[in-house]
Amino acid sequence: MIASLLTAFYNLAFVLLFAPLYAGINRKIRARVHSRQGPPVLQPYRDILKLMGKEDCQVSDDPVHRLAPYLVMTGALAAALLVPMGFRAPLGFAGDGLVLIYLLTFSAIGTVLAGLSSRSPFAGAGASREIMLLLAVEPVLAAAFFTFGTRAGSLGLAEIATGVAQAGFAPSLLVGALAAFLAIQAESAKLPFDVAEAETEIIGGPYVEYSGPSLAAFEWALMVRRVVLASFLVALLGACPAGAPVWLSALLHPIKVLVVLVLTELVAVLSPRLRIRQAIRFYEGAGLLAVAGLLVAIFGF
């Protein structure tokens, strides 16, 4: 009980406090690829604080519009409670991986609701793109997850982590990891799949009508989402030797998350934005790949 509370606190603190740091590191990497100096690594913290002090312009009396950013944050934080981040997950139970995917989807729906309730054509366009993208990406993520689950013999994240470590390397896991990584790219709204938030096409999409503290909540929630997604992938891959001391796995976790996030940033910074139909076609392909991986896992490889 106490342990769960402590790990819950740790998980939430980790995602909330480290998410802007990861975002700052990624911005620095992006800047270096651009041959720029880039903003200081701690800039996202300042951005959030600055936004919190600004006026929150009301464009709609729709309560959904006010709540949407907090839905995104709540979904992401709830998902964070299910992911082992070096310690045992605070709310781990059998089959929690599926719940995790649902919670991540729930948080993405928050973005969609934000767009639909904004009464702006750009936000509406962004919301419809987000829904289409979700429909294309979720099956890929699910299939990848099931691949890992099949190999480990369980759908619980903790069991998957130890099961994968014990079962060792397998081709299906490689395919599953690749599919999961590709899915995370879109779920994180990163190029080449940030079509729902395309600033040069639809001025930021669902977020266009948000300002001040609501926008701060959105930005922060998105950063948190990315950390949770990366932690999810890290958890699936296990990668920590089964008998490792707790403090070691706790120390390694942020580093592993950093590696995943940096990889997503490198892919993003070298890619132009795809159109929504192109993105959907891409994920149809990735979906086939993921299902193939699943089949391979079912057949024992």
Place this chain on the structure above:
Amino acid sequence: MFIAKLRQLALVARAGRATLPYPAEPHPPATGFRGLPTVDGEKCVGCGACAEACPARLIRVAPEGEHMVLSADFTRCTYCARCQDVCPTGAFHMTDRFETATADRRDLTLRVALQAATCARCGRPFAAERLVRRAAVSAGESGPALALLSLCPDCRRQVYAARLKGGARRG
């Protein structure tokens, strides 16, 4: 596709960082940079060539009381350097100042007041004394023309016309 990405990465790696440390470190502009213009009051003769030439028409050279005053409002300056081109004494010249942002417009306005010469006939101030002296020097010490220099343009016209009429009657 991957080859393209590898080439892009290679290009980026070769490029390095392009950001200059300005404003943490100063960055002096190239020689010949056309920055904010200024007038050396010691050299100005109040001829008004700059006022004529300026495409933005922000320079005014006009009599004010007993002075000939050059006033310029550089908030509209286009930094074309025509003023520098046409100034006969080199008084108007471009500096290399480009950090001219200010909250006070007066920082970008300039006034040069020169003692005006008054017309020997009607007493009106008509040109800077310096200009008259300079014209006298260029004209040399020859007779009738020199006397005309101390007259304002209107009086000069009238006196010269009278002389011509007199000359025509004589000749």
Place this chain on the structure above:
Amino acid sequence: MQYETIVTSREDLASEVSRMADSGARLIMTVGTDVRPLGRGFEVTHLFGFDRANKVVGVVVPVPADDPTFPAVTPQLPPAGWMEREVYDMIGVTPEGHPDLRRLVVADDWPDDVFPLRKDVPHNYRPPRVENARSALKPTPEGTTVVPVGPFFPTLEEPAYFRLFVEGEEVVDCDYRGFYSHRGIEKLAEQLRYDQIPFLAERICGICGYTHSTCFSQTLERAAGIEVPKRGRYIRTIMLELERIHSHLLWLGLAAHIVGFDTGFMQAWRVREPVMWAAEALTGNRKTYGMNLPGGVRRDLRPEGIERVQQVLRDVERESRGLMRALERDTALRSRLRNTGVLTHEKAVLWGAVGPTARASGVDIDVRRDYPYAAYDELPVNVALRQEGDIWARLEVRVEETLESVRLIREALANLPPGPTFVEPGEIPAGLVSVGLVEAPRGECCNYLMTGEAGRPYRWRVRVPTYMNLQLTPQMVGPGTTISDFPIIAASIDPCFSCTERMEIVRHPREGRHEP
């Protein structure tokens, strides 16, 4: 370049225009002039260019002051669409039979009966304020949503208003209102002297300013028979090509940015930056070179500047080639730009496309070769040409032109003749009429000049390349164009709104009708 005038009557205008079109001439510009103070009523001049013959013919239609109408040529020649509307807007002469006669340039609350370029309207006229003026926009078609691209939009460098009507992602129809940046430059020029106007002209555009000051100076020099010394002409060529390089690299970066490829954006601009520093070393400013006066170039090139330019050219050439090699096999980028915004050869010719937009559709025109000016008669240009007519083709044309500009500058520097760069123009009499053409980075820029009293122009008309290319942007919006594609299609003509200062109605109904 040979310029001749044909004076015709309103009744004969249509047949005269047909004669021009049949003999292969291209409509370059339409100018309206208020010559009532000279006792001649109004005048509308249509300029036709015979590209292969280095000849421009002005078809002049006198219009009586008490009946200010003339037959519109737009039904025969679509490129005249905006230009005739501008004649109406600015001079108040009505083109009869024009399919879309609305005011083009002036603000929404401008009084209907005040025509700014008429001689009885003072240059500092301020109309009375009108509250709640609305733009004359089309009604929203059934079942579509309005997506307003502008007046403030991330990818537009200047205010412009593309009002898209979309169904889902597909753009069904479009309305446009521009000219937010109209600054009344032609009217202002009538108050300035010839030696002041090049500096005004340089500020028409934030990128291709030197093109404008050169075009004006050239037009005046031609009118007054001023022979610019060879060295001056060579220096103009060098600066024009330097401007072309930095303009094309700027466009490359913007195109990458619009499709979300910010790395391409930053790298292209990194390659471009030394060109700006070199221009500063050569002329004293990164962009407003301030070198032109009627009569030549007012300052010679500094030797340190020349050294620097040579170094910069080596770097730009190497980096541009490297950039192109890094981009050409990028399938993601090509998938956004290939077969997008296609302008067919037929439409490019019909709508009077100019510049890289035209050359990417196989239209072989380039003012530097067809109407040689500055030193291009001694420095022949290899014209870049592509046939596909999509955005990728435009990209290839611009990159090729950048490398060609590098070559031209090197050749010009190697053969730079000694001697003066400037000759004093002297008094220029009134009543001279002349035309000037220059190949700006975006295409053909045309000036029409009628000299006036006291060293000031009576009428100066500038028609920039974006003016022609913006009119035909709807032709690139084919069925299936999505919201994603629209910004990059609009950007692929390299629009310069401050150059253009104009307005447009873009109509793309699914049935395929296209109107000016």
